[in-house]
Amino acid sequence: MHERGVRVTPQRAHIWRVLVETGDHFTAEGIRERVGGFLPGLELSTVYRSLEALRAAGLVSESRLPGEPKVFEARPASHPHLVCDGCDRILHPDPEVGRRMMEALDADAGGFVVRELHVMARGICAECAGGGEGAAGSSMA
Numbered sequence: 786m787h788e789r790g791v792r793v794t795p796q797r798a799h800i801w802r803v804l805v806e807t808g809d810h811f812t813a814e815g816i817r818e819r820v821g822g823f824l825p826g827l828e829l830s831t832v833y834r835s836l837e838a839l840r841a842a843g844l845v846s847e848s849r850l851p852g853e854p855k856v857f858e859a860r861p862a863s864h865p866h867l868v869c870d871g872c873d874r875i876l877h878p879d880p881e882v883g884r885r886m887m888e889a890l891d892a893d894a895g896g897f898v899v900r901e902l903h904v905m906a907r908g909i910c911a912e913c914a915g916g917g918e919g920a921a922g923s924s925m926a
């Protein structure tokens with residue numbers, strides 16, 4: 786954080802740690818629940834301000850998934866998301882996929898420069914499709 790010129794406050798440090806350690810996507814409300822144990826009385830508005838500071842420094846990205854609340858995560862660039870209908874997890878394709886989409890749009894958009902990409906695909910993740918644990922695939926008629 787220091788390297789990016791972000792003033793480190795306890796709120797920012799805790800929020801950053803949760804995002805990095807889990808590597809997961811959180812709504813601002815979800816972050817408040819996670820961090821609230823360390824910082825009782827943490828206001829949602831403080832969470833938003835901290836996230837905004839981290840985002841401005843390029844440490845955190847914010848994604849708007851259609852029909853879902855905004856989510857934050859400790860990854861810099863905007864990237865496509867894969868949402869599983871089975872377990873509701875948010876997954877990422879190979880980062881190369883996002884880069885290629887951005888490039889394709891840049892090349893194809895008649896001078897329009899793409900800065901952000903918010904793409905969400907819904908489907909079934911490998912674990913859900915594979916039946917997970919146990920002998921789920923045993924019903925061969």
Ligand SMILES: [Zn+2]
Pocket residue numbers: 810848858860864865866877
């Ligand atoms: Zn993501």
Ligand SMILES: [Zn+2]
Pocket residue numbers: 869870871872873874909910911912913914
């Ligand atoms: Zn799944």
